[in-house]
Amino acid sequence: MRQHAQIGADIIGDHSDELLQAARSIALCHHEKWDGSGYPRGLRGEEIPLMARVIAIADVFDALTSERPYKKAWAVEDALDYIEQQAGKHFDPALIEPFRRALADILRIREKYSDRHGAMLDTDLA
Numbered sequence: 001m002r003q004h005a006q007i008g009a010d011i012i013g014d015h016s017d018e019l020l021q022a023a024r025s026i027a028l029c030h031h032e033k034w035d036g037s038g039y040p041r042g043l044r045g046e047e048i049p050l051m052a053r054v055i056a057i058a059d060v061f062d063a064l065t066s067e068r069p070y071k072k073a074w075a076v077e078d079a080l081d082y083i084e085q086q087a088g089k090h091f092d093p094a095l096i097e098p099f100r101r102a103l104a105d106i107l108r109i110r111e112k113y114s115d116r117h118g119a120m121l122d123t124d125l126a
Contacts, residue, residue, distance in 0.1 A: 030055045033090045053092040
């Protein structure tokens with residue numbers, strides 16, 4: 001599991017294209033934590049690329065609020081409470097409020113493009 005960030009970055013590879021550079025950076029750094037306890041490189045604070053810090057919040061929110069074969073989905077408010085508790089530890093504290101402000105839009109998009117379990121459907125995005 002801890003190798004998937006590096007594997008994803010390796011699959012994307014090094015490119016001159018700005019979008020692919022961003023995708024590689026996000027893949028590599030989305031499990032880094034604000035306090036430096038994340039992986040694969042143990043980056044801390046603003047050493048973590050901003051896009052990866054944003055995606056870290058989105059990734060955890062999606063994981064918590066989506067049903068999985070091994071767990072029930074959390075309520076949105078419970079997931080928000082968890083994210084707020086992790087501000088300054090897992091997450092950039094400056095990004096929590098912007099995430100809250102965007103939440104209504106996020107939930108609308110999620111509802112539009114999700115299956116009955118809350119997971120995004122690839123076919124709906126095509």
